[in-house]
Amino acid sequence: MTGSKPEPGSGLLHFAVCENAGRLVLMKEGLVKAEFWLQRWREGSTPWNEGVPNAALRRHLDCLNLQPGDRVFVPLCGKAEDMWWLHEQGFDVLGIDLSPIAGREFLGAHGLAFTETQHARYVLIESPGFRLFAGDFFALDAGDLEGVAAIYDRAALVALPPPERQRYARHLTELLEAPILLISMEYPEHEIEGPPFPVSEQDIRELFGKRRRVQHLAEEDIIERSNLRKRGVTQLVEHAYLIA
Numbered sequence: 001m002t003g004s005k006p007e008p009g010s011g012l013l014h015f016a017v018c019e020n021a022g023r024l025v026l027m028k029e030g031l032v033k034a035e036f037w038l039q040r041w042r043e044g045s046t047p048w049n050e051g052v053p054n055a056a057l058r059r060h061l062d063c064l065n066l067q068p069g070d071r072v073f074v075p076l077c078g079k080a081e082d083m084w085w086l087h088e089q090g091f092d093v094l095g096i097d098l099s100p101i102a103g104r105e106f107l108g109a110h111g112l113a114f115t116e117t118q119h120a121r122y123v124l125i126e127s128p129g130f131r132l133f134a135g136d137f138f139a140l141d142a143g144d145l146e147g148v149a150a151i152y153d154r155a156a157l158v159a160l161p162p163p164e165r166q167r168y169a170r171h172l173t174e175l176l177e178a179p180i181l182l183i184s185m186e187y188p189e190h191e192i193e194g195p196p197f198p199v200s201e202q203d204i205r206e207l208f209g210k211r212r213r214v215q216h217l218a219e220e221d222i223i224e225r226s227n228l229r230k231r232g233v234t235q236l237v238e239h240a241y242l243i244a
């Protein structure tokens with residue numbers, strides 16, 4: 001195992017990485033370092049990307065009571081096809097991901113021309129119907145998210161190790177009062193080192209329950225179609241929640 005010391009001023013303390021079968025694995029007690037994700041994007045290694053719109057999103061979007069033209073915020077958006085599907089349903093999409101490659105690849109894959117503008121806290125990648133921030137979610141302020149009517153989180157909360165989850169939930173709910181459709185997952189914790197990290201219903205209630213009403217909408221066994229099987233996961237259940 002090789003460990004790294006916290007980088008002064010990085011704001012990302014206590015991270016530690018170890019080498020496991022040639023792959024970087026993040027220790028559960030650590031905070032995931034931005035460089036981990038940026039490197040994955042540079043290498044084109046994005047196994048979390050479903051490539052099709054998420055089934056639970058399609059099933060449960062109605063819970064958000066959106067009107068045509070409403071703006072949906074997708075934190076830690078990657079290049080998820082979910083954003084395209086939301087666009088096709090007539091919504092305006094606002095996303096953020098650390099890497100500009102995510103936004104570029106997403107818009108490029110759909111043949112959309114886009115502009116990129118450098119701002120103090122992020123690069124803004126825009127195309128009609130899409131505003132994609134390349135930067136740190138935790139640096140967003142309420143002004144960046146003006147007009148957002150709903151939030152869609154798939155594989156965002158579960159991408160963050162436990163110490164960062166509370167910060168994520170607090171920042172998201174302080175930024176916006178909008179309802180959240182949240183898709184998380186659970187697997188036997190000991191089977192792999194995250195990300196993704198398993199998040200239970202109790203975790204969700206502890207994270208959001210004081211400020212919002214949490215409703216468990218559905219669960220689905222997704223092990224057969226998940227590439228986490230290759231990493232040794234034997235049981236995998238996806239959960240959908242409405243947090244309003």
Ligand SMILES: C[S@@+](CC[C@H](N)C(=O)[O-])C[C@H]1O[C@@H](n2cnc3c(N)ncnc32)[C@H](O)[C@@H]1O
Pocket residue numbers: 037038048049050075076077078079080096097098099102135136137138154155156159
């Ligand atoms: C597991 S992926 C999920 C992506 C997308 N939601 C999906 O379903 O395909 C997590 C994403 O979060 C991004 N990310 C991690 N930490 C972030 C942060 N602090 N701010 C913005 N994006 C972040 C990573 O670059 C990565 O693309």
